[in-house]
Amino acid sequence: MVDVEQAEAALVEHYPRLVRLAYLVLPSGRSRGRRVLTAHHLVQRALPRGRTPAPVVPAQRTGPEGDPGYALVRLQVVRTALEAGLPLRRRAWPKRAQLPPLLPQVWGLKLFPRPGGADELALDQRLSALSGAARAAHALRGLERLPDGDVRGILTAAGVADADAALAEADRVPDAYRLLDSPEFDPCSLQARPTDLLRRRRHGRAALVACAALAVCGTLLALPGDGWGGDGPAAPPYARNPAAQAALDPAKLTRVSPTAWRTSARTDFSVWPARGDRTGDRALLRRALAVWARPGGAVQVSATPGTPTGGPAGPPRLLYAGTVDTARVVILYDGLRIARYAEPVHGTAGAALDFARVDGAGRDDAGAVVLSRADGNVRYLTAPWVRGAARRDLRAPDTGATGLTLTGGVTPPLAGPVQRPGPCSSWSVLQLTDGKGTRLVTDLGELVPARLTAGAPGAPRPASGAGALRTWAPFACSLGALRSAGVRTVNAWAFAEQPLPGAGRDGSGSGTWVCTRAETWRGDGARVLAQFHTPGGRFGAVAATAQDVPACGPREPRVLAGVLWKSGAGSRYLLAAGSDGIASVRATGGVEGSARGRLLTVRAGKGARAYLEGTLENGKPVTGLR
Incomplete structure (x- = not known):
């Protein structure tokens, strides 16, 4: 089984290679800019939603071919790239891969790979004449260096009805596999050019009028009392009560003496002093508190699993407020969570709010x-x-x-x-x-x-x-x-x-x-x-x-685990080991064997699966991790 974390690690590690594969499989009839964005879109959506079955791979294999996470992501990329090249039908709902990508998007620029030479252009023309399955076969042969048997298996798993026909069609393209590594087919190394400037000017004027109207409305909304005009990217207030208002008052933030940690009974985040060059910037602190309580729709909010994202119950502690690189950063602590507010040095567009749960932290955890x-x-x-x-x-x-x-x-x-x-x-x-x-x-x-x-x-x-x-x-x-x-x-x-x-x-x-x-x-x-x-x-x-x-x-x-291992001489074994206190180990299922003590070595066949059981010295059973 492949976890989503393992698949994510493989995707990030081999991202340029996967995007190049998607770009080669996609049809060349669409514009090069759209083909680039579609290739990135398909790879970024290739993660499984949970644990997914994967073939057993010998432990000695190295490189992406031996990584079940990479194999799973590669299969998904090939499948969706083939789907993206299918024509839309009137009486059938479009597949998700056939729709234009929501992300990534680039405004004001056209992006396309660097042009190659005459050989690369000729190869692209030949590939455009092939079916999607044949392009995938050619790319898997040349880019992934896979034999025809493995290519046939991937195409079949990706939904290709006749993989042999796709391989035969791919044979019509001369052996130009070295050209697949050319910048002509690299969607990660791009050139940028402007879009239609006259059309952008007309649209810009219309947007300027709309923004002026919104500014007038915003000014009118901010006039009564101390409304939300000073809260930056925070949402409008939806409740008024003394406790909530006190939690938003920068003057009531808790600040600790720089030497408090030397005499405090606790040594955790509660004794961190306030540091940074903007600890006196009341406007910045006000925005950070307001966004914590009411993050606006444009604020990027993230939290570690199990961390609530609601506003503070009372005035939190200020740990840091200052300029870091190209951002203004505020770090706050409410006894349960660390909250970090960050905004650009100029303006508040693109503000972010991150949370982390830190309850029960001690000196070792609060470093x-x-x-x-x-x-x-x-x-x-x-x-x-x-x-x-x-x-x-x-x-x-x-x-x-x-x-x-x-x-x-x-x-x-x-x-x-x-x-x-x-x-x-x-x-x-x-x-x-x-x-x-x-x-x-x-x-x-x-x-x-x-x-x-x-x-x-x-x-x-x-x-x-x-x-x-x-x-x-x-x-x-x-x-x-x-x-x-x-x-x-x-x-x-x-x-x-x-x-x-x-x-x-x-x-x-x-x-x-x-x-x-x-x-x-x-x-x-x-x-x-x-x-x-x-x-x-x-x-x-x-x-x-x-x-x-x-x-x-x-x-x-205690723990008991096993692995299939292949020796330098080509023999395959099931190796199992347990921690101290395990008196015997037994393997059943695809491999049968037992041993006294906590180590077991048994000959095994290729791809064999075994169930491990152990017995403690006191007679209690232990099962192996799977």
């Missing part, structure tokens, strides 16, 4: 807040007790940390752990040092970074030590599957070492079993991954995943 994200970089606002900050690559445990200069508690731009084209080669984390130790946090696309730990579930420790860094290195990129899930902490626990079959013959050595458990701020929704790493491998392979289970946690500090 930093994301201040801004721009161009793949992240700025953090650190806690007043943080003495030093540094950047560290979680994929390179033997590389030292790079120190960062804190200015008023704000870090310089730090490269975020974003998914870029190609394999995941690094994962940036923020290292924070205070008077009680060093901790690692990572940006997972939310306001509050997730804290990384390592060790047994009953006694996890910060992931900043040498041993913990080596444990995390092969599995760092799996954190991408936890983005935007409200994650509070992620713990990595190396629970078993397992000798690999044939070690004496092909030098396989031993594999490492690691269980990563992500806890959320809301308490439920914990995500568990059992992963297996072999010597010499750059990444760990996900053997099993589970949601909302106690395994690998303090309530049930």
Whole structure:
């Protein structure tokens, strides 16, 4: 099964490749600008809505062809691109892919790929003469380097009635696969030209008259009392009561002394002082409070799962108000949530409001807040007790940390752990040092970074030590599957070492079993991954995943998982391992076998599926993660 998070990671990592594939499959009869936007639209809509079946892929395979998430997204792109090329019928409802894309949209510009040479033009003309299925076959052969058997399977799964006919039709195009990598067919490298300027001028005059009329109406609405004219992009007030009005008064914001954290019984967000160069900007603070209480329709509002987005019950605490890069940012805290309001330096168009749940946060969890994200970089606002900050690559445990200069508690731009084209080669984390130790946090696309730990579930420790860094290195990129899930902490626990079959013959050595458990701020929704790493491998392979289970946690500090493994000699095995306390392991179903102790190695066939059962030393049963 493929989770939507796994599919999203594959889509983001291979986005240019998927958009080029969609662009090649789409018919060339439409304008190049519309074809570009349609290709982006189809790829951005290719995510599944939930868990989706995927074929079993050997753990040793690398690259996108071995990624079930990529295979699933690629199939959806081919299917919708073929649907988009179908003609509309009078007596049938149009398919969603046949409709013009709502997003992305570009106003005032025409976008199209850079032109190629005569060979590329000739190839585009030949492809335009083919059917959509034949274009898809040609693109899968040349762009994806797939054999005809795999191409036939993808076309059939995408709804092509006669895949063999499509392959035969594609054979009419000469072997010009090298040209498919040309800028002529790259919808991510574009040229821009203006649209019809005279028509835009006429439309602009009409829009100017309409805006003037709206401005007059807005002025009339703002005249009585202290209406909504000063609240920026907030919606009009719908209720009047003393408590709501007090929560919108900038003068009543709670501000904490810069030294309050030194003597307070609590060490969390409630003792953060107000920082930034606009803490006295009453107009900005008023807009931030008003938008929190009544966000207008043009305000982009986001919240971590399980976080309410209603207005504050009373005056919140001010943590930050200042100019960050090209935006004015206000960060507020009401005891339950962190709220961040951001607007452009000039005007309020494009204002955004983000929420994160932080109830029950302690010193370890309240070390930093994301201040801004721009161009793949992240700025953090650190806690007043943080003495030093540094950047560290979680994929390179033997590389030292790079120190960062804190200015008023704000870090310089730090490269975020974003998914870029190609394999995941690094994962940036923020290292924070205070008077009680060093901790690692990572940006997972939310306001509050997730804290990384390592060790047994009953006694996890910060992931900043040498041993913990080596444990995390092969599995760092799996954190991408936890983005935007409200994650509070992620713990990595190396629970078993397992000798690999044939070690004496092909030098396989031993594999490492690691269980990563992500806890959320809301308490439920914990995500568990059992992963297996072999010597010499750059990444760990996900053997099993589970949601909302106690395994690998303090309530049930045990786990049992298995994986199909192929040796260097070509033999296939089922490898299974459990944590301490498991006295025996048994496999049933597609593979039969049992072993005393917590390790099991059984020969298996290609694509075999097995059900794992274990027995604890006290006789209680344990089931394997699936």
